[in-house]
Amino acid sequence: MKLKKNIAVSENGFLFDPHSGESYSLNKTAQLIVKLISEGKTEVEIMNSIMKKYDVESSALQRYLDDFIMMLHQMNLLEKEDN
Amino acid sequence: MKKLKFERPVINHINAGVPDKFGRGTTIQAISDIEDIAVEDFLSQYGSPLYVISEKIIRDTYREALSAFKTRYPKVQFAWSYKTNYLNAVCKIFHQEGSWAEVVSGFEYEKAIANGVPGSKIIFNGPDKSKEDLKRAIENGSLIHIDHFDELYDIMNIAPKTGKKAKVAIRVNMDAGIYPHWDRFGFNYENGEAWTAINKIMPNTDMELIGLHTHIGTYIMTPTAYAIAVSKLAALAVRIKIKYDYHLKYLDLGGGFASKNTLKGAYLPGSDTCPSFDDYAKAITDALNNSDIQYDHMPTLFLETGRALIDDAGYLLGTVLANKRLLDGRRSLIIDIGVNNLFTSFWYEHQIVPTKIKQRDTEDTTIYGPLCMNIDIIRAAVQFPLLEKGDQVVIKRIGAYNMTQWLQFITYRPKVVLIDLDGKTHVIRENETHESMNALDKIPDHLKEIQL
Ligand SMILES: Cc1ncc(COP(=O)(O)O)c(C=O)c1O
Numbered sequence: 352m353k354l355k356k357n358i359a360v361s362e363n364g365f366l367f368d369p370h371s372g373e374s375y376s377l378n379k380t381a382q383l384i385v386k387l388i389s390e391g392k393t394e395v396e397i398m399n400s401i402m403k404k405y406d407v408e409s410s411a412l413q414r415y416l417d418d419f420i421m422m423l424h425q426m427n428l429l430e431k432e433d434n
Numbered sequence: 435m436k437k438l439k440f441e442r443p444v445i446n447h448i449n450a451g452v453p454d455k456f457g458r459g460t461t462i463q464a465i466s467d468i469e470d471i472a473v474e475d476f477l478s479q480y481g482s483p484l485y486v487i488s489e490k491i492i493r494d495t496y497r498e499a500l501s502a503f504k505t506r507y508p509k510v511q512f513a514w515s516y517k518t519n520y521l522n523a524v525c526k527i528f529h530q531e532g533s534w535a536e537v538v539s540g541f542e543y544e545k546a547i548a549n550g551v552p553g554s555k556i557i558f559n560g561p562d563k564s565k566e567d568l569k570r571a572i573e574n575g576s577l578i579h580i581d582h583f584d585e586l587y588d589i590m591n592i593a594p595k596t597g598k599k600a601k602v603a604i605r606v607n608m609d610a611g612i613y614p615h616w617d618r619f620g621f622n623y624e625n626g627e628a629w630t631a632i633n634k635i636m637p638n639t640d641m642e643l644i645g646l647h648t649h650i651g652t653y654i655m656t657p658t659a660y661a662i663a664v665s666k667l668a669a670l671a672v673r674i675k676i677k678y679d680y681h682l683k684y685l686d687l688g689g690g691f692a693s694k695n696t697l698k699g700a701y702l703p704g705s706d707t708c709p710s711f712d713d714y715a716k717a718i719t720d721a722l723n724n725s726d727i728q729y730d731h732m733p734t735l736f737l738e739t740g741r742a743l744i745d746d747a748g749y750l751l752g753t754v755l756a757n758k759r760l761l762d763g764r765r766s767l768i769i770d771i772g773v774n775n776l777f778t779s780f781w782y783e784h785q786i787v788p789t790k791i792k793q794r795d796t797e798d799t800t801i802y803g804p805l806c807m808n809i810d811i812i813r814a815a816v817q818f819p820l821l822e823k824g825d826q827v828v829i830k831r832i833g834a835y836n837m838t839q840w841l842q843f844i845t846y847r848p849k850v851v852l853i854d855l856d857g858k859t860h861v862i863r864e865n866e867t868h869e870s871m872n873a874l875d876k877i878p879d880h881l882k883e884i885q886l
Binding site: 365366373374375376377378379380381383384401404405406407412415416418419421422423425426 | 762
């Protein structure tokens with residue numbers, strides 16, 4: 352899972368995609384996940400680091416994360432992966 | 435170390451410039467209880483979905499409407515429009531408040547009689563009155579509002595056989611300066627049809643023309659349309675006085691006042707734009723007081739207000755069944771309330787809110803009902819908080835037309851509960867069951883046995 356090149360996230364949660372010119376707003380959790388993705392973390396590592404910090408069950412988190420990653424794909428913010 | 439409160443990750447596309455169809459910046463307020471009873475308790479006690487009706491809101495709304503008119507024109511009589519909501523308990527509240535009954539079918543007529551309304555206090559409207567319906571209405575001294583010439587001839591035939599004079603009015607349709615012009619009911623004013631009908635009734639000794647009726651349409655946003663309607667009915671009344679030296683007893687202005695719901699495609703919410711009872715009352719009573727009708731023969735003003743008297747008193751409570759993503763990434767929320775329970779979702783952008791807001795973020799959401807049909811959309815596009823399976827929602831202002839136009843489809847219709855003035859709840863209509871649904875089916879002998 353890799354963020355597209357040159358995607359910038361500001362301190363207060365705005366994401367700008369220079370490829371499409373579109374902007375997005377992210378809440379705190381979404382900002383954290385995008386940051387972890389940009390650091391090259393795997394899904395399992397992302398889950399672990401969120402659960403360490405926040406009060407959330409892993410099954411619920413898995414659902415929210417799947418949904419969120421799907422949205423990133425949908426918005427064309429992730430590199431296509433061939434698996 | 436204590437862990438932090440978790441919020442679901444949310445990413446929203448930012449649209450520069452005009453707000454899109456989902457609307458931005460409206461903050462959704464949760465509704466956790468109705469008149470101090472938790473939505474959660476309602477649903478656990480009575481099942482989901484559930485209709486809830488507030489007796490207090492009905493009575494308060496009725497009294498507000500009545501006083502808006504009474505303070506300006508003392509001779510006012512409301513007649514409860516049965517088709518808007520004919521649950522017996524609801525009708526009885528209106529009748530206790532002094533409202534007569536306005537019915538449009540034999541079925542509704544029978545309901546009104548069973549609810550204890552004297553025949554002489556029933557207004558019988560509509561194009562579908564059978565000969566038996568007419569006979570009963572004449573015998574009971576009900577006010578028959580004639581819709582077309584065929585009905586007029588039927589009454590001319592039936593009345594002599596009853597030995598009673600039929601008490602009648604005619605329904606008049608007219609150009610009241612609004613669109614659409616409802617010309618399919620009653621006799622037209624402008625082309626002289628209404629005057630022709632009056633001239634058939636007045637000399638007839640088996641009929642007594644007591645009043646004139648019009649219903650110019652529904653959800654009328656312009657009170658001046660009523661002023662036009664009053665002036666046209668008053669002109670007919672004055673003409674009758676001149677030609678027959680006869681004073682009509684009433685003018686019936688029908689229903690049609692807007693409720694605070696937002697019509698589909700409206701730019702601003704209905705709660706900001708809909709006229710008040712005072713606005714309508716002023717337009718109507720000013721027009722009456724300024725008419726040429728003789729001062730000591732002012733007619734009683736009848737009103738058949740429906741939706742504006744009951745919409746606010748009804749709530750529909752339900753539960754989230756699932757979340758899904760549509761192909762374009764939009765969130766879709768599936769709830770257990772379908773368009774069969776909320777017929778008015780075809781006209782209105784109903785206000786739907788959660789019972790609690792766990793986090794502030796919202797997403798573009800489409801809210802679907804549970805029916806396996808594409809038309810089953812409760813809200814096509816709304817900024818909505820992220821709910822989960824099992825979370826509960828409240829839809830506001832659903833008291834009008836939903837509990838009469840509801841459709842039984844693929845499941846049982848739910849219960850209806852009334853909150854009385856002391857905050858006690860009463861089931862005023864049971865949910866359907868396998869037994870009640872099957873009671874009307876009949877199976878021919880040759881289909882009784884099946885072997886698979
Ligand atoms: C004859 C008549 N009266 C009253 C009403 C009630 O109208 P509303 O609910 O718009 O007040 C209707 C509704 O269609 C009607 O047809």
